[in-house]
Structure formats: structure tokens, C-alpha cells
Amino acid sequence: MASPSTGFPSDFFWGCATSAYQIEGAVAEDGRAPSIWDTFTHTPGTIAANENGDVAADHYHRWQEDLDLLQAMGANAYRFSISWPRVLPQGKGKVNAAGLGFYDRLVDGLLARGITPFVTLFHWDLAQAVQDRGGWPARATVAEFEEYARAVAHRLGDRVTWWITHNEPFFSGVGGYFLGNFAPGLVDPVAALHASHHLLLSHARAARAIRDEARGPAKVGLALSLSAVQPASSSEADVQAAGRFDAFTNRWFLDPVMRGEYPAELAQRFAPLGTPIEPGDMQEIHEPLDFLGVNYYSRSIVRHDDATPFLEAAQVKPEHGEFSLMWEVYPPGLFELLDRLWRDYHPPLLLVTENGMPLADAPDGRGHVEDGERISYLARHLAQVQRAMARGIRVGGYFVWSLLDNFEWALGYSMRFGLVYVDFASQKRIPKSSAEWFHRVIQHGLPQGAS
Numbered sequence: 001m002a003s004p005s006t007g008f009p010s011d012f013f014w015g016c017a018t019s020a021y022q023i024e025g026a027v028a029e030d031g032r033a034p035s036i037w038d039t040f041t042h043t044p045g046t047i048a049a050n051e052n053g054d055v056a057a058d059h060y061h062r063w064q065e066d067l068d069l070l071q072a073m074g075a076n077a078y079r080f081s082i083s084w085p086r087v088l089p090q091g092k093g094k095v096n097a098a099g100l101g102f103y104d105r106l107v108d109g110l111l112a113r114g115i116t117p118f119v120t121l122f123h124w125d126l127a128q129a130v131q132d133r134g135g136w137p138a139r140a141t142v143a144e145f146e147e148y149a150r151a152v153a154h155r156l157g158d159r160v161t162w163w164i165t166h167n168e169p170f171f172s173g174v175g176g177y178f179l180g181n182f183a184p185g186l187v188d189p190v191a192a193l194h195a196s197h198h199l200l201l202s203h204a205r206a207a208r209a210i211r212d213e214a215r216g217p218a219k220v221g222l223a224l225s226l227s228a229v230q231p232a233s234s235s236e237a238d239v240q241a242a243g244r245f246d247a248f249t250n251r252w253f254l255d256p257v258m259r260g261e262y263p264a265e266l267a268q269r270f271a272p273l274g275t276p277i278e279p280g281d282m283q284e285i286h287e288p289l290d291f292l293g294v295n296y297y298s299r300s301i302v303r304h305d306d307a308t309p310f311l312e313a314a315q316v317k318p319e320h321g322e323f324s325l326m327w328e329v330y331p332p333g334l335f336e337l338l339d340r341l342w343r344d345y346h347p348p349l350l351l352v353t354e355n356g357m358p359l360a361d362a363p364d365g366r367g368h369v370e371d372g373e374r375i376s377y378l379a380r381h382l383a384q385v386q387r388a389m390a391r392g393i394r395v396g397g398y399f400v401w402s403l404l405d406n407f408e409w410a411l412g413y414s415m416r417f418g419l420v421y422v423d424f425a426s427q428k429r430i431p432k433s434s435a436e437w438f439h440r441v442i443q444h445g446l447p448q449g450a451s
């Protein structure tokens with residue numbers, strides 16, 4: 001039931017999302033061992049301006065202040081991730097009590113502020129020790145991830161209900177092992193194919209481990225990076241290419257989880273690489289979800305391209321349109337995506353687990369950070385969420401990426417996504433005008449004319 005005052009249901013989750021490596025810093029504290037992102041960022045030439053997450057937003061030390069900011073915004077949910085090498089420095093074996101203790105306090109701190117925790121187990125920071133044993137391309141990593149999931153759920157499962165196994169496995173698998181722009185920075189299609197399959201299998205094993213360990217009603221899902229894919233022209237070649245691009249970037253992870261199978265045409269194209277699938281894997285991966293997390297930023301316009309290996313499809317930048325520092329701004333794509341997911345996959349519930357906009361924010365002469373463009377971006381996307389809900393599509397929440405300005409992976413600190421500005425030299429936080437706007441929306445709903 002929509003609440004008459006906001007136009008959103010009273011149990012709608014309003015939150016912000018973050019991830020461990022992007023905000024925590026304290027990379028060598030309290031027994032945390034390196035992750036692949038520590039190794040990658042300390043390899044010269046991998047990251048813009050050779051930046052790294054050693055200190056990031058220093059959230060490890062400032063988490064209480066950060067949770068206060070979240071509370072002041074009126075958020076009733078917070079999506080954060082756990083650093084595997086903080087909890088299990090060697091990836092498996094002995095649990096590091098101090099590392100797990102940090103997240104234990106964080107969960108208590110959220111609950112004390114009336115904020116529901118959404119825990120992501122894996123947001124790309126694989127323990128380096130696991131990578132040294134083969135990383136995601138090695139099947140043994142699946143069992144290690146299950147062990148890690150079990151350790152975390154055992155400790156937090158009495159207070160945490162909402163769990164996200166993986167964030168955007170496409171980027172862990174394909175970005176890290178094939179495109180090479182993400183850690184561990186390999187360019188090896190066979191490794192990427194195996195990594196992707198093992199990520200999916202590890203999702204299912206972790207989901208079961210969480211359900212076993214939870215002392216309350218666990219809700220388990222995963223967060224996928226999804227875009228609305230459209231052909232660059234109505235030519236048959238472009239339409240086919242858009243289909244393949246969609247199969248790779250959207251359906252390669254959706255279909256196994258939601259239907260228990262890989263997209264057939266693409267599986268055929270990848271067949272020369274060999275298969276990591278063992279008997280029973282696909283049934284396991286088809287483990288039922290409680291919700292599907294949607295990370296949406298933009299659409300993809302695609303044309304046929306002989307030069308792109310396997311796919312023969314390439315993304316093109318539209319000639320006209322509105323662009324952020326990173327992507328095209330295309331709010332209707334969020335409705336198109338939610339509608340399509342609802343019709344094609346019948347998930348029990350959808351959550352927008354990430355949506356946001358990078359800007360080169362800076363305080364003005366009065367020390368205010370005015371980010372009207374971000375407000376416009378968020379308002380127009382939220383209006384699309386509302387449009388989807390009006391059609392009966394069950395969307396249970398909306399998480400802005402991100403709470404704080406943070407380390408934006410290969411692009412370093414140049415891309416500011418936060419509702420809260422961070423001066424990385426002093427670590428001073430300044431809520432931007434978007435934080436005040438979000439607060440008003442949570443209380444009163446979207447202003448008229450936000451679409």
C-alpha cells in the first residue's frame with residue numbers, strides 16, 4: 001500500500017550503498033591481510049593518478065560519524081560490504097576476531113539508529129591469499145567463499161536479515177580476468193569464463209550457508225550490474241548484436257540464477273574455450289532468491305562489430321543525449337529494466353541496490369556543496385521506480401550510490417558519487433544539497449514534476 005504522504009509504501013527501504021575497499025582504509029590494521037585491490041592499486045599505472053584505497057574515506061575509524069550522517073538523512077537502510085581479508089586474512093582457516101568485530105559493531109550501530117543492515121559479502125576485494133591459490137578461476141575458491149559466508153552469517157545472522165552474496169559478478173569475473181581494468185588485472189578469456197561460473201556457484205553455496213546459519217528469517221539475493229540494451233539501428237545485424245551484448249552483460253548472470261541455464265547462443269560462441277560446468281552445477285546455481293538487486297546507471301546502445309572477439313558487438317556513444325562524467329544519463333532505462341526483469345524472470349522482489357551520479361563536486365565559498373545535477377539525476381530515476389511500482393512491479397527499496405565520496409576503482413578519487421562530500425586531506429564530511437534533498441524525499445516523497 002502506498003502511503004498517502006510519500007507515494008511510497010511505509011516499509012520501503014530508503015538507503016545508501018557503499019563497499020569496504022572504497023571507503024574503509026585501514027588496510028593493514030587489526031590483522032587485515034591484503035586483497036587483490038591492494039596489490040592492483042600498488043601496481044604503477046593501473047589506477048588514475050596512481051591512487052589507492054589505503055586510507056580512502058577512513059571509514060574504519062569514522063564509522064560512527066558516518067552512521068550519524070546516514071541517520072540524519074532519514075535513511076532506514078544501509079548497504080555495506082564486508083572485506084573478506086579482514087575476516088579471514090588467509091581467505092580460509094582462522095577467523096580474525098578483530099576484523100569480524102568491526103562489522104559486529106557496525107551492525108549494532110546501525111540497529112541502534114533504527115537502520116536496517118544490508119550486508120554484501122563480496123564487493124570485489126578478494127583476499128590476495130585466495131588469488132595466490134588461483135582466485136575465482138579455481139573451483140576450490142567456491143568452497144572457501146562458502147566458508148567465509150558461513151563465518152560471517154554465524155556471527156551476524158542473529159541480527160542481519162538482508163544478505164547480498166555478490167556485487168556485480170560480471171565485473172569480478174569479466175572485468176578482473178578478461179578486460180584487465182579491474183583487479184587482479186588479467187586478460188585471459190578462459191580464466192574469465194571459469195571465474196564467472198565459480199562466482200555463480202559460490203553465490204548459491206553462500207546463499208545456502210547463510211540460510212543454515214541465520215537465527216532469524218534470512219533474505220538472500222545478489223546485486224547485478226544491469227543496463228537497458230538497445231540496438232544502434234533497426235538493421236538486423238545491430239538488433240542481433242544488441243541481443244548478444246544483452247546476453248553477455250545482463251543474462252550471463254541472470255539466466256543461470258533465475259532459470260538454471262546460460263544463454264544458449266552465447267554458450268555456443270564460448271564453447272571453444274572449454275566449459276567449467278560440472279554435473280549438478282546449474283541446478284545448484286538455480287537456488288531460489290528472496291530478491292534480486294539491480295544496480296542501474298545507464299543504458300547500452302550496441303552495434304554489430306566484427307572486430308570484437310566472441311561477441312561481434314560493440315557499445316556506441318549516442319550522438320545526442322545527456323552525459324555524466326562516466327555514462328549517458330537515461331532514466332527511462334530503469335523502468336524498462338525493472339519491467340523486463342519482472343516479466344521475464346518473476347523475481348519475488350526487486351531492490352534498486354545502486355543508482356547514482358559522479359560529479360566533480362567542490363565546496364563553494366560558503367562551504368556548501370551544491371549538487372543540483374545529482375538531485376535531478378536521482379529524482380528522475382526515482383520517478384521511474386515509482387512508475388514501475390504503479391504498474392504492480394514489486395520494488396522494495398532504493399539505495400543511492402553512495403553515502404560518501406570514495407575510491408572509484410580504476411578512476412581513483414576523481415569521481416565523486418557521495419551524498420556526503422569528503423575532503424580526503426582532512427577527512428572532513430560535508431552533506432551535499434543532495435543529502436538534504438534525499439531526506440525530504442524520504443519524509444515527503446518526490447516533489448511534483450520530478451519525471
Ligand code: FCB
Nearest residue numbers: 019167168225401408409
Ligand atoms: C558499480 C559498483 C560500485 C561503484 C559504482 C559507481 O559498478 O558496484 O562499487 O563503483 O559502480
